Amino acid sequence: MAGGAASGGKAQTDTYKEARTLLLLPSWLVLGFFVLIPVFMMLIYSFLTKEFRGGVIWEFSLAAYDQFFFDRGLFGDDAPSIEWTYINIFWRSIWQAGAATIFALLIGFPTAYFIATRPPNSRQMWVFLVTIPYWVNLLIRTVSMKFLLRDQGPLNDFLMGIGIVDSPIHIINTDFAVQLGLFYSYLPFMVLPIYAAVERYNFSLSEAAADLYASKWQTLRRVLLPAVKPGVIAGCILVFVPSLGSFLAPDLLGGAKNFMIGSLIEEQFKGNAGNWPFGAAASMILLSLVLIVLMLSARQQNKGEGV
Amino acid sequence: MAIVEDRNIIAVDVQNAVKRYGSFTALKTISLSIKDNEFFTLLGPSGCGKTTLLRIIGGFEELSEGAISLFGDEIAKLPPNKRPINTVFQNYALFPHMTIEENVMFGVEMRGGSKAEARQRASEMLDLVQLTQFASRKPSQLSGGQQQRVALARALAPEPKVLLLDEPLSALDLKLRQAMRYELKEIQRKAGITFIFVTHDQEEALTMSDRIAVMSSGELQQLGTAREIYESPHNTFVADFIGETNLLEVSVDALSGGSATCHLGGGHELICDEVKGVGVGAKVHLSIRPERLTLSDTPMEGASLSGVVRDNIYIGTDIQTIVDLNEGPQMVIRTSNSDRGNKRIFEPRSPVFVNMEKGAARLLAD
Structure with missing residues (x-):
C-alpha cells in the first residue's frame, strides 16, 4: 500500500544472547526450586492416598478429587451425587475476591489518577504514603481491623457518637467484613499499576476528547479507560488472585461460617486432622482457576493491541 | 459547505484578553477580531503567548480578564466540549486504541450524530485528506504526515465554525511541511470556515495567511496581511522577526x-x-x-x-x-x-x- 507505514519491530540480532542466558539463570533456579518443584509435588500428592495422621501413602488414588466433587453418602457406598460443600466454598471465594477487587478498583483508580496528576516532584511522596500501612505485618493489620470493626470498637463508637446509628452495626463475621479485609490487604497492588499507566497517559488525548464534544464521563469511558486498560487489568489480577487464596482475612474477620478456599486448604495441612491429598487437590483446582483468569486477561490484552 | 463571500462577519472577537499564571503575565491586554472564512495566523517566537491565546479560544485555558465571543455569542465561560470550535493539536493527539475511521467519527458521535451519520462524515473527511484507504488502520501504523492529515480530518468532521491549528506542521520534515502548506490553504478554502493557525515559522505564516498577528512577550505587535507586515513593519521587533x-x-x-x-x-x-x-x-x-x-x-x-x-x-x-x-x-x-x-x-x-x-x-x- 502507498505511503510508508510505521516500521514494525523486527527481530534484532541477539548480541547478548550468552550474557542473557547467564543473567536469567538465578531467576530460573529460584523459580524452579520454589515454584515449579513444589507445584509439581502438590500435583503428585493430589493423586495419592491419605495417611490418617497427615502425610501420604504412595499409592495412586483419585479419592481427593472424588471427595471434592462427589457425595457418596456417609459410608461411601451410595450412588454418587454432586458434592456442593466445596464447590460452594470455591464459589463464595470467587465472589468475595471479586467484590474485594471491585472495591479496590473503585477506590484505587481515583487514588491512582490523583497521584498521577500531581506535580511530578510530589508523586513519589504520594506513592510512599500509599505504601506506608503495608510496612506493618499483614496479620497485625488484619487483627487491628477486627478490633476496629467489632461491635464495641472505635468505628461503631464513632458512628453512635455522631448519632448516625443507635445500636452498633454488625460488621464482623459478615461477608462484607471479609471483603473489606481483602480490599485493604491488597489495595496498593491496585493503585500502583494503575498509577504507572495513568502517569504514562498522554493527557492531550483528554483535551482532544473534550475538544471533540465529549463530556467528562465520555472522555473517561471512551479515551482514558481504554488507554490505561493494561494497568487496570494488572491491578485487578494482582488483587483478585491473592484474595482468592487468602485465609487470614476470612479466618479473622469472617468467622467460622465464612470459610474460603485458602482456609480450606490450610486446614488440610494443619495438625493430625489434615488430609494432604485433598488439600493438594483443592490447591490444584484453585491453581487451574487462576490460570484460566490469567489466560482470559492475556487474551483481552492482545485484542486491545490488535492490528 | 458553501463558500462564504462576505468577509466582514467577525468569527472570533477577543477583547482586552489578559492571562496571568501567578505573577507571570502571559497575555497583556490583547484585542483582535478574526473574520469569518479567514486564514488567520498567530505568529511569534516561543513564549510570546500565541499558544496561550489559541488555548483560550479553544477553551483549554481560562481568561484572567477580558471577553471572547464567537459570532457574537460570549463563550469565555464555556468548556471546550460546548464550543463549536475544533483543534488540530501539535502532537496530533490521535486516540491510539481507535482506528483512523473511529478517530474521525468520534467528534460527530459525541456531538449527537448517529453512527451512520458519523461514518458518512468520516468517509467524506478521509476523502478530503486522501486517506480513505487507511480508514481501518491504527494511528501508530501511519507516518507523521498521514497522522497530521487524520488530525485535520478528525477536527473538521464535526463541522466546527472555527478550526484551531497549533503548530501542526512543526513535526514534519521540510519537504512535507512545504507541501502541506498549500494543502492546508486549499482545505481551508474548501471547508469555508475560519482557520486560526499558530506558528513560529514566519515563512509558513507569510505563505498561507490572509492576515497575520505578530506577537511578542504577550503583546500584539502588528496585525496585517503578509505584504503589510513584511513591507511596512510597525516596529523593530516585527521588522527583525519577519524575514x-x-x-x-x-x-x-x-x-x-x-x-x-x-x-x-x-x-x-x-x-x-x-x-x-x-x-x-x-x-x-x-x-x-x-x-x-x-x-x-x-x-x-x-x-x-x-x-x-x-x-x-x-x-x-x-x-x-x-x-x-x-x-x-x-x-x-x-x-x-x-x-x-x-x-x-x-x-x-x-x-x-x-x-x-x-x-x-x-x-x-x-
Whole structure:
C-alpha cells in the first residue's frame, strides 16, 4: 500500500544472547526450586492416598478429587451425587475476591489518577504514603481491623457518637467484613499499576476528547479507560488472585461460617486432622482457576493491541 | 459547505484578553477580531503567548480578564466540549486504541450524530485528506504526515465554525511541511470556515495567511496581511522577526514634506518616509530589506552609500554580499541568482556603492 507505514519491530540480532542466558539463570533456579518443584509435588500428592495422621501413602488414588466433587453418602457406598460443600466454598471465594477487587478498583483508580496528576516532584511522596500501612505485618493489620470493626470498637463508637446509628452495626463475621479485609490487604497492588499507566497517559488525548464534544464521563469511558486498560487489568489480577487464596482475612474477620478456599486448604495441612491429598487437590483446582483468569486477561490484552 | 463571500462577519472577537499564571503575565491586554472564512495566523517566537491565546479560544485555558465571543455569542465561560470550535493539536493527539475511521467519527458521535451519520462524515473527511484507504488502520501504523492529515480530518468532521491549528506542521520534515502548506490553504478554502493557525515559522505564516498577528512577550505587535507586515513593519521587533533585514541605528536630522533625513554615522545619509512619532533628533532604527539593495562601482542617483565588500555568501537562490560601509555599519545585500548575467558580483575588498530605490528604507517608531 502507498505511503510508508510505521516500521514494525523486527527481530534484532541477539548480541547478548550468552550474557542473557547467564543473567536469567538465578531467576530460573529460584523459580524452579520454589515454584515449579513444589507445584509439581502438590500435583503428585493430589493423586495419592491419605495417611490418617497427615502425610501420604504412595499409592495412586483419585479419592481427593472424588471427595471434592462427589457425595457418596456417609459410608461411601451410595450412588454418587454432586458434592456442593466445596464447590460452594470455591464459589463464595470467587465472589468475595471479586467484590474485594471491585472495591479496590473503585477506590484505587481515583487514588491512582490523583497521584498521577500531581506535580511530578510530589508523586513519589504520594506513592510512599500509599505504601506506608503495608510496612506493618499483614496479620497485625488484619487483627487491628477486627478490633476496629467489632461491635464495641472505635468505628461503631464513632458512628453512635455522631448519632448516625443507635445500636452498633454488625460488621464482623459478615461477608462484607471479609471483603473489606481483602480490599485493604491488597489495595496498593491496585493503585500502583494503575498509577504507572495513568502517569504514562498522554493527557492531550483528554483535551482532544473534550475538544471533540465529549463530556467528562465520555472522555473517561471512551479515551482514558481504554488507554490505561493494561494497568487496570494488572491491578485487578494482582488483587483478585491473592484474595482468592487468602485465609487470614476470612479466618479473622469472617468467622467460622465464612470459610474460603485458602482456609480450606490450610486446614488440610494443619495438625493430625489434615488430609494432604485433598488439600493438594483443592490447591490444584484453585491453581487451574487462576490460570484460566490469567489466560482470559492475556487474551483481552492482545485484542486491545490488535492490528 | 458553501463558500462564504462576505468577509466582514467577525468569527472570533477577543477583547482586552489578559492571562496571568501567578505573577507571570502571559497575555497583556490583547484585542483582535478574526473574520469569518479567514486564514488567520498567530505568529511569534516561543513564549510570546500565541499558544496561550489559541488555548483560550479553544477553551483549554481560562481568561484572567477580558471577553471572547464567537459570532457574537460570549463563550469565555464555556468548556471546550460546548464550543463549536475544533483543534488540530501539535502532537496530533490521535486516540491510539481507535482506528483512523473511529478517530474521525468520534467528534460527530459525541456531538449527537448517529453512527451512520458519523461514518458518512468520516468517509467524506478521509476523502478530503486522501486517506480513505487507511480508514481501518491504527494511528501508530501511519507516518507523521498521514497522522497530521487524520488530525485535520478528525477536527473538521464535526463541522466546527472555527478550526484551531497549533503548530501542526512543526513535526514534519521540510519537504512535507512545504507541501502541506498549500494543502492546508486549499482545505481551508474548501471547508469555508475560519482557520486560526499558530506558528513560529514566519515563512509558513507569510505563505498561507490572509492576515497575520505578530506577537511578542504577550503583546500584539502588528496585525496585517503578509505584504503589510513584511513591507511596512510597525516596529523593530516585527521588522527583525519577519524575514531578513538590515536594522540600522540612525538619528533623524531633518523633516520636510513627509520625508525624513537620517544620519547613519560615518557621514552616510538616507532619505525615507516620515513616520508618526519620530521627530527631529530622535535616535531610532531603520529597516532595509537586503533584496531591495543593489551594488554598483559608481555612485548612482538617489541614496548611494560607499563601502567595501567583506564577503559573498552563496545561498542557492541568491548571493548575499556583506558590505562594510566606510566608517559606518555593516549591510547585507541580496542579489538574485536568476538575473546573475545582468549583475556584477564584487570580489571581497573591492570598493562598492550600495544603492536603494526610494521607499526601500523604513523608519521604525520603536
